[in-house]
Amino acid sequence: MNPTVLTILHFLQTWWVELTCGVVIVAVVPLVAGYVVLLERKLMADMQARLGPMRVGPHGLLQPIADAVKLLIKEDIIPAESDKFIFWLAPVISMVAALTSMGAVAFGPAFQVARDINIGILFVLGVSSLGFLGIILGGWASNSHYSILGALRSTAQLVSYETAGGLAIISALLLSGTLKISAIVQAQYDQHAWFIFLAPVAGFIYLVASIAETNRAPFDLPEAESELVAGYMTEYSGFRWALYFLGEYANMIVVGSIATTLFLGGWLRPFPNVHWLNWLDFLPAVIIALVGVYCIYRAGKQPVKVQTGFMWAVALGCFAVAFVFAALWLLHLFHRFGVLIPLNLDFILPGLNGAFWFLLKVSGYIYVFMWLRFTLPRYRFDQLMHLGWYILIPLAIINVFAVGISMLLEANGVNRWIGMVLTTVLVLAAAVFLVRWHDQRTESASTASLTPDSYAG
Amino acid sequence: MLDSVLFYFFAGVAVIGAALVVTSRNAIHSAVFLITTLLATAGIFLQLRAEFLFIAQIILYVGGIMVLFIFVIMLVRLDVPLHHLRFRMKNLVVTVVIAVLGAEAGAIIYLARKLPGQGLFIQNMAPPDKLAPNSEKLAESLFSGYLLPFEIASVLLLVAMVGAVVMAKNKKRTEEES
Numbered sequence: 001m002n003p004t005v006l007t008i009l010h011f012l013q014t015w016w017v018e019l020t021c022g023v024v025i026v027a028v029v030p031l032v033a034g035y036v037v038l039l040e041r042k043l044m045a046d047m048q049a050r051l052g053p054m055r056v057g058p059h060g061l062l063q064p065i066a067d068a069v070k071l072l073i074k075e076d077i078i079p080a081e082s083d084k085f086i087f088w089l090a091p092v093i094s095m096v097a098a099l100t101s102m103g104a105v106a107f108g109p110a111f112q113v114a115r116d117i118n119i120g121i122l123f124v125l126g127v128s129s130l131g132f133l134g135i136i137l138g139g140w141a142s143n144s145h146y147s148i149l150g151a152l153r154s155t156a157q158l159v160s161y162e163t164a165g166g167l168a169i170i171s172a173l174l175l176s177g178t179l180k181i182s183a184i185v186q187a188q189y190d191q192h193a194w195f196i197f198l199a200p201v202a203g204f205i206y207l208v209a210s211i212a213e214t215n216r217a218p219f220d221l222p223e224a225e226s227e228l229v230a231g232y233m234t235e236y237s238g239f240r241w242a243l244y245f246l247g248e249y250a251n252m253i254v255v256g257s258i259a260t261t262l263f264l265g266g267w268l269r270p271f272p273n274v275h276w277l278n279w280l281d282f283l284p285a286v287i288i289a290l291v292g293v294y295c296i297y298r299a300g301k302q303p304v305k306v307q308t309g310f311m312w313a314v315a316l317g318c319f320a321v322a323f324v325f326a327a328l329w330l331l332h333l334f335h336r337f338g339v340l341i342p343l344n345l346d347f348i349l350p351g352l353n354g355a356f357w358f359l360l361k362v363s364g365y366i367y368v369f370m371w372l373r374f375t376l377p378r379y380r381f382d383q384l385m386h387l388g389w390y391i392l393i394p395l396a397i398i399n400v401f402a403v404g405i406s407m408l409l410e411a412n413g414v415n416r417w418i419g420m421v422l423t424t425v426l427v428l429a430a431a432v433f434l435v436r437w438h439d440q441r442t443e444s445a446s447t448a449s450l451t452p453d454s455y456a457g
Numbered sequence: 458m459l460d461s462v463l464f465y466f467f468a469g470v471a472v473i474g475a476a477l478v479v480t481s482r483n484a485i486h487s488a489v490f491l492i493t494t495l496l497a498t499a500g501i502f503l504q505l506r507a508e509f510l511f512i513a514q515i516i517l518y519v520g521g522i523m524v525l526f527i528f529v530i531m532l533v534r535l536d537v538p539l540h541h542l543r544f545r546m547k548n549l550v551v552t553v554v555i556a557v558l559g560a561e562a563g564a565i566i567y568l569a570r571k572l573p574g575q576g577l578f579i580q581n582m583a584p585p586d587k588l589a590p591n592s593e594k595l596a597e598s599l600f601s602g603y604l605l606p607f608e609i610a611s612v613l614l615l616v617a618m619v620g621a622v623v624m625a626k627n628k629k630r631t632e633e634e635s
Binding site: 011083085086089117118119122123125126127129130132133136137140141148155159179 | 459483485486489492508509511512515516519520523524527528531590591592
């Protein structure tokens with residue numbers, strides 16, 4: 001055979017898992033982002049005692065696709081006074097940064113694009129933070145006051161909260177002792193605990209910082225409708241706007257993945273060390289099959305024939321996935337009992353199980369995001385900055401020391417949980433002190449001078 | 458083969474980006490091309506398996522310093538003073554600088570042609586498992602062998618940061634008093 005073809009075949013044979021993962025990320029994440037939007041609207045409707053989108057598909061299940069088609073065929077407007085090149089480039093930067101950073105995220109023990117990269121978690125953080133280049137460039141290129149104010153706010157907010165978030169991440173990295181994503185998860189397996197239990201304050205700080213970094217309510221100041229129309233994307237419409245939107249939701253998934261990897265045990269199932277709970281490994285397939293059964297149960301109750309068909313399609317899809325799980329398990333059994341199969345597929349079953357738990361945790365994290373969004377009112381910009389600089393950053397620094405102290409105590413023979421509780425209580429006391437000190441400061445400042453704070457804007 | 462393709466891709470992007478930084482009239486465009494160049498250089502670092510250098514380049518230069526540049530360019534209108542910045546004998550200076558740099562690069566390539574591993578195709582790429590994990594090595598040397606310089610540098614940066622904040626605050630206060 002032709003040597004070039006052989007080289008390419010060899011390349012494909014070595015890297016097919018990684019290549020497939022890359023293609024799946026690029027192809028599926030926009031779709032998932034669309035469904036996250038639908039989920040958000042449904043949740044909002046549920047919390048406000050409404051129904052939400054109901055028209056397109058059963059319970060509005062096809063709404064994201066209708067939205068995407070609408071955005072694709074919308075007129076593409078570029079403002080006359082804008083900088084055309086940057087205006088074109090900015091949404092692309094946002095989207096590409098979010099998708100690229102997913103390259104190093106481990107969606108389970110087997111599925112990851114950049115597998116042996118030694119600085120995995122830094123790669124995800126660094127590349128996803130490039131997304132805000134898109135935000136400032138877009139705000140500047142639009143040549144509009146609302147846009148540039150939104151972009152400036154967004155950048156200030158990102159820079160402030162990235163510091164706090166980074167320090168919270170350092171706490172978890174201290175516990176794991178490595179930057180490699182698979183090794184971080186392995187460390188949580190070896191230490192018999194998710195890091196959220198060993199460093200709860202760090203987990204909380206990261207949650208707050210990640211909400212601020214993704215510009216979501218209650219910290220969605222860059223696009224506060226009552227003040228700035230739509231912030232940095234005021235001038236964008238149609239598919240460019242959709243790119244920004246997808247970038248934002250993809251970023252939510254990235255942030256959720258970082259939090260899951262560092263604090264929630266990555267792809268590990270609950271209680272991975274307890275052997276009599278090994279039956280939990282069958283749970284993903286069973287749950288997916290049950291979803292299929294529920295879809296069939298609901299299919300008969302749909303008012304329109306097309307919707308019944310759609311429900312059947314979803315059910316068949318679920319059964320297909322469950323069947324893949326079962327087939328892989330059978331293959332695994334054959335393999336164990338000595339039946340030879342040419343292609344080694346043993347890694348896929350634990351990989352799929354891991355991916356199930358990982359995605360479940362990421363969804364839970366995103367659910368908390370939405371929950372907070374519908375519960376808390378929006379902050380004022382100076383309040384946001386004060387929270388970041390006066391409370392979260394000092395607290396994160398104190399927490400790094402506290403985690404270090406608890407690790408030292410453990411190394412000196414103190415029970416790990418006693419050390420953890422002690423240091424956490426100390427950090428919480430420090431937090432109370434910081435909050436009260438800050439309240440007193442602002443009180444005395446507001447009585448001393450009535451000039452408004454000039455941070456806003 | 459693949460290594461050569463990747464290297465020439467990144468190198469080409471870096472060189473073209475650098476040329477566009479100098480030639481584009483709009484300062485923001487220059488900044489964007491500079492970001493492209495820095496990212497392409499980071500790609501070469503990654504190809505050399507200097508992972509930590511790669512991510513430091515992305516986080517510090519692209520994510521930090523370039524954002525600062527863009528901020529300054531955005532907030533200071535550069536369009537007007539750009540015309541005043543043209544100086545006489547510009548072409549002469551440019552020609553001399555290009556000639557000197559070109560001669561230097563040519564001399565290096567000519568003198569090093571006999572050394573092993575030279576040529577258009579990259580040979581003897583280090584396999585990934587032969588290299589020690591370099592972020593660990595870097596941390597080890599920073600926090601053991603070079604602890605004092607490291608601490609001095611970080612204190613210096615901290616002093617600079619605090620100094621900048623103090624200066625900014627003082628200015629605001631005097632404005633309010635006057």
